[in-house]
Amino acid sequence: MTTTLQPKDNRDDPYTHADMSNQFWLTCMLTSWSDGRGVLPDYLGLEREQFMDLSAYFFSGKVFPERAPSGSALDYSRMLEKEDLITLLKHYSTADTPETTWMITIIVAGCLGSNHLWQDLGLWQRSHLSALLQYNFPELAEKNTHDMKWKKFLYKQLCEAEGLNLCRAPSCEVCLDYPQCFGTEE
16 A cells, blocks of 8 residues: 655745755655656665665655556666766765665666656656755755756766766857756756
């Protein structure tokens, strides 16, 4: 039997609500995931034991499906940058805890999707992802000064770390792809 979760509705301004935390965003993700939305695979991309630990830690007594109702499966063979993304997020994380490890693993799994990262994670709006990243990786989130789409931003950080510039223009402001990187996601 599955349980539908209902987080407190703080959609107006997620940056000012003290009760917005990983539990809120995980509630959104698990609700979407349980309904077959998003791309997160079995166990949200975590190992089974990690998923059970996460469930017990945040949602004691709630029962979730172990398998992704959407049928999504991880295929890390097409994600050569998996370890680089993990390293990037760990570098900017504010804590070295199981909670942080869970969030990093889930975000990396969401990067395998083809939609906006907030949609692939099953979050309900882009501001939830912005708040999640600000909460867990504040220095990294603050680097996104021009509000670049998050998945593009993460991959741009990987390129910059390797000294690569794969963009077609010398600056974002003159690039023809500017709307794809910085346009609305809603």
